[in-house]
Amino acid sequence: MRTAIYRKAHFNAAHRLHNPAFDAKTNEEVFGLCNNANYHGHNYELIVRLTGHVDPQTGYVYDMKLLNELIRQEITERFDHKNLNLDTEEFKNLNPTAENIARICYELLRDKIDPVFDLEITLYETPRNYVVYPAL
DSSP states (O other), X not given: OEEEEEEXXXXXXEEOOOOTTXXXXXXXXXXXXXXXXXXXEEEEEEEXXXXXXXXXXXXXXXXXXXXXXXXXXXXXXXXXXXXHHHHOSTTSSXXXXXXXXXXXXXXXXXXXXXXXXXXXXXXXXXXXXXXXESOO
């Protein structure tokens, strides 16, 4: 029987939502306060879900210590206390919306986790705003 496990992580990061193809007025209309030229920050909550079969020898779907280490190496160390627009390669040319951040987190982990496991990312930008990738 397939079972889902969850690991929660946290990182703080600044960003600015901006499309260089838009003029200043359009950027302000589309992104509002999130287009602040001096950036703004969030306390992101990340939930990583892995779904797979329980290993009869270990009783684990996946070793949580290993999952924690992957999240730390691939996401937390990369994004925590960074300006996503200025300090990360992933968002130099990609608008760091919650949707795009969740997708990038997924891609960073997907490359490191065996495809026998289904992977899902939930990213809370605020307690009331969150995204899930991929959406099923």
